[in-house]
Amino acid sequence: MRTHFCGLIDESLVGQTVTLCGWADVARDLGGLCFIDLRDHEGIVQIVAEPSDAPGNGAVLATAARVGYEDCLRVTGRVRRRQSVNAKIRTGQVEVVATAIEVLNKAEPLPFHAHENAGEDIRLKYRYLDLRTPKMQRMLRTRIRLVQALRRWLDARGFQDIETPILTKATPEGARDFLVPARMHPGEFYALPQSPQLFKQILMVAGFDRYYQIARCFRDEALRADRQLEFTQLDMEFAWVDEQIVQDTTEALIRDVFREVMGVELADPFPRMTWAEAMRRYGSDKPDLRxxxxxxxxxxxxxxxxxxxxxxxxxxxxxxxxxxxxxxxxxxxxxxxxxxxxxxxxxxxxxxxxxxxxxxxxxxxxxxxxxxxxxxxxxxxxxxxxxxxxxxxxxxxxxxxxxxxxxxxxxxxxxxxxxGAGWKPLWVTDFPMFEWDEEEQRYVALHHPFTAPAVDDEADLRANAATAVSRGYDMVLNGNEIGGGSIRIHRSAMQSAVFELLGIGAEEARAKFGFLLDALKYGAPPHGGIAFGIDRIAALMAGTDSIRDVIAFPKTTSAQCLLTDAPSPIPDPQLAEVHVAVRKTPESENPGSR
The missing domain is CATH 3.30.1360.30 (GAD-like domain)
Structure with a gap:
C-alpha cells in the first residue's frame, strides 16, 4: 500500500516516485495550488498538488481541494527539493509532488483539534485521536525505547524473563487487592497481584538465580499524577547477593539505559544517603537534589x-x-x-x-x-x-x-x-524496619513484610523493633522514587518473627503465607531484588509530570476509563455465574460515583 514512511522522506529520494499513507495534518487550498501536510507515525512531509498537463492531474487537484483535517489518505508522487525549506521538521528539505491522491477514509469533524490545548477528559475519551498527535507519539515511543533497552541489557547479562501468575492469593499487607471471583470455587476469590514479590522469591529458592519480568501490577488505591490502578514495573531478583551487588548492578542498568535512550550521562557512582539523613536534611525519603x-x-x-x-x-x-x-x-x-x-x-x-x-x-x-x-x-x-x-x-x-x-x-x-538543571540520582538506604500505626496500634512494614532486618537474630529484632533498621533501599531520581527493593528474609524463623511483630498471628501467617514459610525451610539462599516503575521512568524521560501521558490507555483520577466507560455494571445473570450479588449503596456513599 505504501513504499515509504512520511517522516523518512529525505534528499536521497529526490527524483524518485514514492507512495505514502497517513493523515492530513494540515490542508491548504490556495486556488489551483494545494498543500497537504501528510502525517504518519514517523513524522510529516509536505504534499503539493499543482497545475500540470499530465493526464489526470485535474482529478488530483480536485481531490486535494476536498481534503479535510485528519482525512486518511494514500498519495503517490515524485520527491523534489523544496524552494522554501522548513527547518522545524525532519523532511523540511523536500516535498512530494502528487500524481495521485486517494481518500481512504473521510474523517468527520473531530471532537478536538490536535493543535488545541484540549482538556484531559476529552482527550482520554477519544484516546485514539490523542495518541495520533506527534506529542503523544513521542511520549509512547520514549516508553517503547525504554522497555526495549531494559530487555536488551538484562538479556545480555543472563537474567531470565519468567512470567508469574496474574490470578493469585490475596494478602493482608500493602494496598487493597483487586478481587476476582472464582466461578469454579463458589465464595472464593483470586486477587490480582500488587507485585510478583512472593513468586520471584520462590524462583530464587527454585535456583533460577537471576530473574526479571516486565510485570503488570494492580493496586486498588487512590489515583494521582504518578499513580494508576494498574501499572508496569521492571521486577528483578538475585540469589546469593548482598545490597551492594544489587545496587551496583541495577545502577549500571539505569545508567546505561539513560545513555542509550536519552543520551544522558548519570553520575557514576550514584551518591548514597541513609533514610535518617535524607529526612533530616530534606524532609523526604526521596529528596530532589536539584x-x-x-x-x-x-x-x-x-x-x-x-x-x-x-x-x-x-x-x-x-x-x-x-x-x-x-x-x-x-x-x-x-x-x-x-x-x-x-x-x-x-x-x-x-x-x-x-x-x-x-x-x-x-x-x-x-x-x-x-x-x-x-x-x-x-x-x-x-x-x-x-x-x-x-x-x-x-x-x-x-x-x-x-x-x-x-x-x-x-x-x-x-x-x-x-x-537546577540535569539529572540527580541517589540511593536512599537503611530505612526503618517498622512504623508504628497509632490508629491500628501495631507496627507496619515501611517497605513490605519480606524485607530483611539488619540484625540476624530474631530475639534482637523483637527487643528493638522500634529502632530496627531494614536492608531496604530506594533509587531516587530528581525527587522521584523510581525503584525500591531490599535484601529479603531467607529464613523461616525470621519471617515468622516479622509477621508476629506486624500483628499477623501464626494462624493467619500459615493461611496467607504458608507456602512461603515452607519454601524458606528448604535451603532458601540469601536473595534480594528491586522493582523499577516503568511508567514513572518513562514520564521522566518524556518530560511530563503525569504518568498518564506515557500509558496508552490510562484511567482518570476517578479510576475510570473514559474510552470504554469502565467500570460498568454487570447483569445479574452474569454475576450469578460467579456466585456474587451486589449490595446497592447510596450514591452519596459511593466513592466512585460519577
Missing part, C-alpha cells in the same frame, strides 16, 4: 524560648523544630505566606511560623517577641539567613515536621526557580 535548600534543626536554640509550641516540641521525645531558609523569600506577601501555610497543612502542619529579613536587615516576624534580640539573631544566623531572605519554622512530631517542611521546600524550590 534543589539546594536544606532543613536546619534548631531545637537547641528554641527550647528555652517563650514560644510554647517551639519550647515544648524542642524538649519532647520524638519532637522536632526545623527551619528552612528561602533566598529572596522576603518578597512574599502575607497572602503568599498564608498559601505556604495552607500547603504545609496538607502534610500535617498545624502552623507555619516565619521571619522576614528586608534589604536593610530589619526583621519582620510574629514570633520574634518570644525571644530576646540576641537569641533571635542567633536563631536566624543558624539558618544562614541574610538580607532579603525568608525563614519558615515548623514544630511537632519528628516525622510530621519532616513531611510538611519537606513539602514547603519543594514548593519554594519551584516557586523561586531554584530547581
Amino acid at each position: 534543589i539546594a535548600l536544606e532543613l536546619v534543626d534548631v531545637a537547641d536554640l528554641v527550647k528555652d524560648c517563650g514560644f510554647k509550641v517551639f519550647a515544648d516540641w524542642a524538649s519532647a521525645e520524638g519532637g522536632r523544630v526545623a527551619a528552612l531558609r528561602i533566598p529572596g523569600g522576603a518578597a512574599l506577601s502575607r497572602k503568599q505566606i498564608d498559601e505556604y501555610a495552607a500547603h504545609a497543612a496538607k502534610f500535617g502542619s498545624k502552623g507555619l511560623a516565619y521571619a522576614k529579613l528586608d534589604e536593610a536587615g530589619a526583621v519582620n516576624s510574629p514570633i520574634a517577641k518570644f525571644f530576646d534580640e540576641a537569641a533571635f539573631a542567633a536563631l536566624l544566623q543558624a539558618t544562614g539567613a541574610g538580607k532579603g531572605d525568608l525563614v519558615f519554622f515548623g514544630a511537632g512530631p519528628y516525622r510530621t515536621v519532616s513531611d510538611f517542611m519537606g513539602a514547603v521546600r519543594l514548593k519554594a524550590g519551584k516557586d523561586f526557580g531554584l530547581v
Whole structure:
C-alpha cells in the first residue's frame, strides 16, 4: 500500500516516485495550488498538488481541494527539493509532488483539534485521536525505547524473563487487592497481584538465580499524577547477593539505559544517603537534589524560648523544630505566606511560623517577641539567613515536621526557580524496619513484610523493633522514587518473627503465607531484588509530570476509563455465574460515583 514512511522522506529520494499513507495534518487550498501536510507515525512531509498537463492531474487537484483535517489518505508522487525549506521538521528539505491522491477514509469533524490545548477528559475519551498527535507519539515511543533497552541489557547479562501468575492469593499487607471471583470455587476469590514479590522469591529458592519480568501490577488505591490502578514495573531478583551487588548492578542498568535512550550521562557512582539523613536534611525519603535548600534543626536554640509550641516540641521525645531558609523569600506577601501555610497543612502542619529579613536587615516576624534580640539573631544566623531572605519554622512530631517542611521546600524550590538543571540520582538506604500505626496500634512494614532486618537474630529484632533498621533501599531520581527493593528474609524463623511483630498471628501467617514459610525451610539462599516503575521512568524521560501521558490507555483520577466507560455494571445473570450479588449503596456513599 505504501513504499515509504512520511517522516523518512529525505534528499536521497529526490527524483524518485514514492507512495505514502497517513493523515492530513494540515490542508491548504490556495486556488489551483494545494498543500497537504501528510502525517504518519514517523513524522510529516509536505504534499503539493499543482497545475500540470499530465493526464489526470485535474482529478488530483480536485481531490486535494476536498481534503479535510485528519482525512486518511494514500498519495503517490515524485520527491523534489523544496524552494522554501522548513527547518522545524525532519523532511523540511523536500516535498512530494502528487500524481495521485486517494481518500481512504473521510474523517468527520473531530471532537478536538490536535493543535488545541484540549482538556484531559476529552482527550482520554477519544484516546485514539490523542495518541495520533506527534506529542503523544513521542511520549509512547520514549516508553517503547525504554522497555526495549531494559530487555536488551538484562538479556545480555543472563537474567531470565519468567512470567508469574496474574490470578493469585490475596494478602493482608500493602494496598487493597483487586478481587476476582472464582466461578469454579463458589465464595472464593483470586486477587490480582500488587507485585510478583512472593513468586520471584520462590524462583530464587527454585535456583533460577537471576530473574526479571516486565510485570503488570494492580493496586486498588487512590489515583494521582504518578499513580494508576494498574501499572508496569521492571521486577528483578538475585540469589546469593548482598545490597551492594544489587545496587551496583541495577545502577549500571539505569545508567546505561539513560545513555542509550536519552543520551544522558548519570553520575557514576550514584551518591548514597541513609533514610535518617535524607529526612533530616530534606524532609523526604526521596529528596530532589536539584534543589539546594536544606532543613536546619534548631531545637537547641528554641527550647528555652517563650514560644510554647517551639519550647515544648524542642524538649519532647520524638519532637522536632526545623527551619528552612528561602533566598529572596522576603518578597512574599502575607497572602503568599498564608498559601505556604495552607500547603504545609496538607502534610500535617498545624502552623507555619516565619521571619522576614528586608534589604536593610530589619526583621519582620510574629514570633520574634518570644525571644530576646540576641537569641533571635542567633536563631536566624543558624539558618544562614541574610538580607532579603525568608525563614519558615515548623514544630511537632519528628516525622510530621519532616513531611510538611519537606513539602514547603519543594514548593519554594519551584516557586523561586531554584530547581537546577540535569539529572540527580541517589540511593536512599537503611530505612526503618517498622512504623508504628497509632490508629491500628501495631507496627507496619515501611517497605513490605519480606524485607530483611539488619540484625540476624530474631530475639534482637523483637527487643528493638522500634529502632530496627531494614536492608531496604530506594533509587531516587530528581525527587522521584523510581525503584525500591531490599535484601529479603531467607529464613523461616525470621519471617515468622516479622509477621508476629506486624500483628499477623501464626494462624493467619500459615493461611496467607504458608507456602512461603515452607519454601524458606528448604535451603532458601540469601536473595534480594528491586522493582523499577516503568511508567514513572518513562514520564521522566518524556518530560511530563503525569504518568498518564506515557500509558496508552490510562484511567482518570476517578479510576475510570473514559474510552470504554469502565467500570460498568454487570447483569445479574452474569454475576450469578460467579456466585456474587451486589449490595446497592447510596450514591452519596459511593466513592466512585460519577
